[in-house]
Amino acid sequence: MILVSFDFAPDVSPELTPMAEAVVRHAFARGIHVIGIAAASAQGAPLAKTILENCAQNPRGLYPEQINGAHYVYLGNRPDMFSTLMQMGKDIHATYETDYGGRVLADMPFMRGVKTFQDVDYLVVITGYVGVPETWMQIANMKYKATIGMGMTAVSISGYMPYLQSKQITGLLPGLRGAAEYEIALGEPNVAVRRMVAQLFAHALVVFFIVVGNIEYFVRRRYGA
Amino acid sequence: MAPDTFMDLIGVWLAAVLSLCVFSFLLRDNILYRVTEAIFVGGSVGIGIVLEFWNGFYPKLIVPFQKFVAKAADQPPERWVWAAYMLFSLCLGVLFLSRFSRKQAWLSRFPMAYLIGLGTGMGIPLGIQTFIFEQTKATLVPLVVFQGELVQWSQINWIVTLGNTSLVVGVLCVLYYFFFSFKKTDLFSRATSRLGVAYLMLGFGASFGYTVMARISLLTGRVDFLKEDWILGTLRYFGW
DSSP states (O other), X not given: OEEEEEEOOGGGHHHHHHHHHHHHHHHHHTTOOEXXXXXXXXXXXXXXXXHHHHHHHOOTTSSOOOOBTTTEEEEEOOSOHHHHHHHHHHOHHHHOSBOTXXXXXXXXXXXXXXXXXXXXXXXXXXXXXXXXXXXXXXXXXXXXXXXXXXXXXXXXXXXXXXXHHTTSSSEEEEHHHHHHHHXXXXXXXXXXXXXXXXXXXXXXXXXXXXXXXXXXXXXXXXXXX | OOOOSHHHHHHHHXXXXXXXXXXXGGTOOXXXXXXXXXXXXXXXXXXXXXXXXXXXXXXIIIHHHHHHHHTGGGOOXXXXXXXXXXXXXXXXXXXXXXXXXXXXXXGGHXXXXXXXXXXXXXXXXXXXXXXXXXXXXXXXXXXXXXXXXXXOGGGBOHHHHHHHHHHHHHHHHHHHHTOOSSOOOSHHHHHHHHHHHHXXXXXXXXXXXXXXXXXXXXXXXXXXXXXXXXXXXXXXXXXX
C-alpha cells in the first residue's frame, strides 16, 4: 500500500499531473492500494480527486477498473499541514475520519489495518511548493521513520538533491523529465513523453543563445567594441 | 479535460479566454491581463476559504460539537474537557479577526503567540535533526572506498571514491568561500575560494537548466490545453 500526497494546485498542474498519473497507474497496475491525500493545498484537493478518479476509471488496458473504497481511497485536505501530518503519524483514522466523499474509513476493509505511516509501505509526495518537502521529511521521515519518495517541479529540484544523497528521501522525480522517464519505464509513453519534444527544442534554443552570447562577449573583449 | 457537457464547454471557454488574456502580457501590460490576475488571486482565495471551511472547520469543529450538544446530558467528564478545549481554540481563532479593528488589533497577538510557540516547539528539534544533523552525517563519508575487504590499490572503487572526494572538497571549498573573517590574499585561499565558486556555479547552472524545463513545461501544458481541450474539444462537442 502506498500513500500519495498530491501537494500541488492547478498552477503547477501541467508539470506534476503527468507524474502523479504515472505513479498512481504504476501502483494500480501492480495491484497496490493507493491512499490519496492533499496535505498541503486546499485548492489542489479537487484536482487530486480528478487525477485519482481518471486513473481508476481509464485503465488503458493496464489493469482492471479500480473501485473507490476497495482499491483506493481519497481523503482530501485538512487545514494546517504540520498538525495534520503530526496527527497522521499517530492515527490516520483520527485525522481523517471519513474520505473526501464522507464515507467512514473504518468501513473500508483495506483501511482497517492502516493506523499510522508505519502501516503504509511507501509515501510519495508530489509537490511544487518550497517548504512542503521539508515538512514531510521532518515529520514522516525523521519523527515517524517512514520511507519517502518525491516528485517535484523542476525549478526546485536541485535544492533537494542533497536529501537524496543523505537517504532522507529514497527517490526523486524531477519535473516533466521525471514523469517522462517514469512513463517510459512503465512501457506506456504518454503526455509527458510527448511534451518532452517541446523541451528538447526549447533547451536547444537556450543553449544556442548562451553560445551566441558567449561568443559576443569574447569578441567584444578581444576587439574592444 | 475535453468538454462533455454544456457546462464543461463554458468552463473550457472561460479558461481559454482567461489564458489568452494572461498571454496578452507578452505584448504589453494591459487591462485584460490585470483583470485576469485579479480574478485568479480572488478566485484562489475564495476557493481556499470555502475549502478550508468544509474540509476543516465543518468536520473538525461543527459536526463533533453538534454530536456533543445533542447528547450533552450523557457525556462523560473527559468529553466536557474536550468541549472546553474546542471552545477555547475557537475563541483563540476568532481573535485573529481582531486585526480588522485598529483598536482591538492587539488581541490577535494571543493566537499568534500560541501558533508561533507551538510551531517553534515542534519545529526546531525536528528541523535541527533533519537539516543539520542528517546533512552533516551525509557529508562525513570515507574519501577512499574499497570494493572488498582488502585494502589494496586494485580494490579501490574509483567511482564512489571520486564522488565522495568531490563532495567533501566541494563542501569545504564553498564553506571557505563564505568565510569572511580575514582577507583571502594568499594563494591557498584564492585557489580554494575559486574552486568554491566553481562548485556554486555548477549548482546555479543546474538550477537554471531545471528552471527552463519547469517554465517550458507550464507553457506546453497551457498550449496543450488550448489546442486539445479548447479548439479540438469544441469541435468535437459540436460534432465537427
